[in-house]
Amino acid sequence: MNEETFKQVESVFRKVFKRPDLLIRPEDTAADIAGWDSLTHMTLINELEIFFKITFTFEEVTSFKNTGDLVKLVTQKIS
């Protein structure tokens, strides 16, 4: 996993959930990160799209299982 991309994704998480000290791990899911739920999920997705200048498909945003998968997906899209 690209370390730099991971840190950038983490910075987006911090911005969306308004927690400057938030630390994410590759195995984290929505259950592990306070505030990350279905209500905020698409806001997070949109912020990632803006930050990385990518576009996700619906299938992609509903199929990743944890933040590790999400970072891999972002890495694929930007490369």
Next chain:
Amino acid sequence: MAFCSPQFLIFFILVCGLNFVLKNPVRKYLLLFASLVFIGWFNLYTLGAVVFFSGFTFIIAARVTGDKNAFIFYFGLLVNCLAIVLFNYLLASDGLVIFSLNAVDFSVNALLLLVGLSFYNLQHVAYLVDVRRKRIPPEKNFLDFLLISAYFPKFISGPLTLYQQLRPQINWPAPQQINLGQGFNRMVLGFFKKMVLADRLAPSVASVFDYNDELPGITVMSAAILFTIQLYFDFSGYSDIAIGASKMLGIDLPENFDFPLRARSVTEFWRKWHRSLIHFFTTYIFYPVSFRYRRYKKHAAAIAVILTFFVSALWHGIGFTFMMWALCHMVYLLFELYVGNTSGASPGRLKRLVSAALILILVSFSNIFFRSTSSAACMHLLSRLFNFDFFPENWAVEVLAPIAVGGHQADLFNLVATFFFLCLTVLFERKIFEYASTSRFRPVITFLFILLIFVFGVFGNSQRFIYMQF
């Protein structure tokens, strides 16, 4: 046949026994036959409807993969959705039809199965959408498809199961001993929750909701809270029985509840309550809408919340009360969306308790609409809740007697017994769930639970004493 009936117990023992000894594909056909018998036991018209909708959806799905035949796809969705709306309309109008379906039986048993059909058609909607989006290939074997659709443990009350959750399992070998123990424990817990907790609370709730008494606000609110608890134990009890029965047959159904009474926000509540239905609404309505308008960020989620709950209200029933119930939750969720705190700091025990109590009150308030027998009854209850008589002059007569369904010592004793079991279950819910999910069969605990069901469970015809002269 209802789960809590001797007929079902005999039926299930037979099916379970045969299922244990048979091998696939005979085992599959046994489950299919048993499912059709289960549905047909209520009435044959419902069985006919189930077979019809299964056949219809099966044929449609074979033709709509990818971008092919958009018209056929939408037609298939429309028919399944109309079926849900139509049956709910029939329920709302007490069986008065706008057109005749020829000899459709509107007896109590038929109405019960019409509720089952709401779940059933929803599963077909999910199936068609998933086939269309190429998430799953269309089923080629109609009997397999019919089994997955009509599978009897989940038919009446869910859990709402997606095609892809069951498909891999129907060809599994027969269940192991481990499944029998786990499944049985789970079923016993389900019967306990339903008969000892939910059904004992039902008369207390009915005593407040079903009469036009001038009761103080605190009585109305107490009954609303009791209704929420009753609904939880009733529904989760049914789910436990369904999941347990299915486990004994070797098939895993998804969990439906995750201790929702401990939720500290309405958002969290909806992650823990009726999870299978919420998963459906999230996957097929909420996420598509919020994804499409994601550039509007929170507003996209707000639009999706409104639409999802509107559809949920229609699914539950057609009427003012369900719309008002949905409106309450829209307001709660939108408030949390725009004002909520995502600090992530772990709150203290007292704060957790206060939060959970507040959420219970908010959800219970919305359930006043959900439970009310009519708009007029609902308005009456709300007027009692919001006038100056919130607290009573005489607590024994205006609060205790309605909740205890009488003012005699025996009534108070029954109320105390009910609250005792309720408190114990809520306090030790996680431990009890662990026991019920354990693979090891525990004879002593099981024996005690069944004994409690006999001594404190509600068996008789609950309508027997509805009319009381005084």
Next chain:
Amino acid sequence: MKTGIKILMVFVVLWVSLLLLEDLYDFGLKQNQNIKMASVKNSPPCTDLLVHGPCEPLWMISPALLDKQTGISSYNLALSHSDFADNYLHLYYYLKHNRAPTYLLLYVTPESLDKHYNTFNSYRFAPYLEDSLVNAVVKENDPDYFKYTWIPFMKYAYYNKRFNFDVLQGYKHYFSGRKNAYYPDGFEPPTKRAWGNHAGEFAELYQENTVFKPDSLREKYLVKTIRLAKENHISVYLYESPVLFEALAFQPNRAEMISRIKTIAAQEQVPFVQFEHLAMAKEKKYFVSTLNFNMEGLRLFNDTLSRFIRKNIVEQSQ
């Protein structure tokens, strides 16, 4: 040991435990002096006049008030929410363990013949199902309940909300040596205001245009009750206490139902006495519902009733 066999063993132990528990409940309920089936056996009332029926006589006829004026002793055997089959079995059981009274005063009103009012309370007879007559009547009136009574303890499980407290109270009476009911003469005074769980100053009973539907089982057991009494040489008097006058307008087929009662009374050759024309019937201040009096009303009615009994029943038979 296989799980299936373990499950089976649990059910075997459960079966035996339920048989034992059933015996414990049988015993406890038969010791509870507040249950009339038990108290009429354990502490037999010595009585000349038996008052019988559902809530109306139970809450409105006081033997203490009657006996002062009539000069005879009376006992109130009435039971809340009971129909004639319920009354029949209580009379049967009373006569099984007590000297037969001279007179029986049985309450009958149009409601009594309609199965939507009152009910057969099968739970009252659960400890007595070994009696063949009790068994047959329960089977006829509550077949849904009866068909499961072969399962150990099911006769109590079916209506357990009715039993658990009474069993504990029965054992309390047994261990304390109590021999008298809380209401020794059977009469239960009406509460001042609220009835059961529906509080209200005045409890409305009839909706507009209430139409009574006569039920054949009700009529059958009314006849059986009368004949049981007559077989035991008891003089039977059917009566109806005053109905709130303004409620009569809400019963469009009252005349038809009264006519049915009179027909049965004539056929069984027993008098049917109506008190509907008393002046108190027009005064709402004496009533808590269309059929039930408050304390003031019941004193007035008991005064009228006892004079009637003395003049038309006791003195006539002497």
